[in-house]
Amino acid sequence: MGYDMNTGYQVLNAIMQSGPDNKRWHTIYTMAVKAYGLEAHFTKAQADSYARWRQSIIDGVDLQDVTYLRPSTYDKVLGVLFPEMARGIAKKYGLQPEPL
Numbered sequence: 001m002g003y004d005m006n007t008g009y010q011v012l013n014a015i016m017q018s019g020p021d022n023k024r025w026h027t028i029y030t031m032a033v034k035a036y037g038l039e040a041h042f043t044k045a046q047a048d049s050y051a052r053w054r055q056s057i058i059d060g061v062d063l064q065d066v067t068y069l070r071p072s073t074y075d076k077v078l079g080v081l082f083p084e085m086a087r088g089i090a091k092k093y094g095l096q097p098e099p100l
Helices: 005-016 020-035 044-062 075-081 083-090
Strands: none
Touching: 005 020, 005 044, 020 044, 020 083, 075 083
């Protein structure tokens, strides 16, 4: 069973438009795009929009903006459920700092 790439981008676009409370999960979505090779199916306009959004996430993580930092709570289960993403998740990119 396949899936419609236009619908896939529509889902991603909805995520890109989501509010600040959801930004902590955006690194997971970019990992999914990479792991599943979704960007290869984007139109030029979609790829440009995605690139801008992805860069905003990178900038937020680089600045250690807590809005963009996710808890590691679900990393293990996500790695099991989505094995294609496990390597990216294991890099621990964009995680909230561990409490002391």
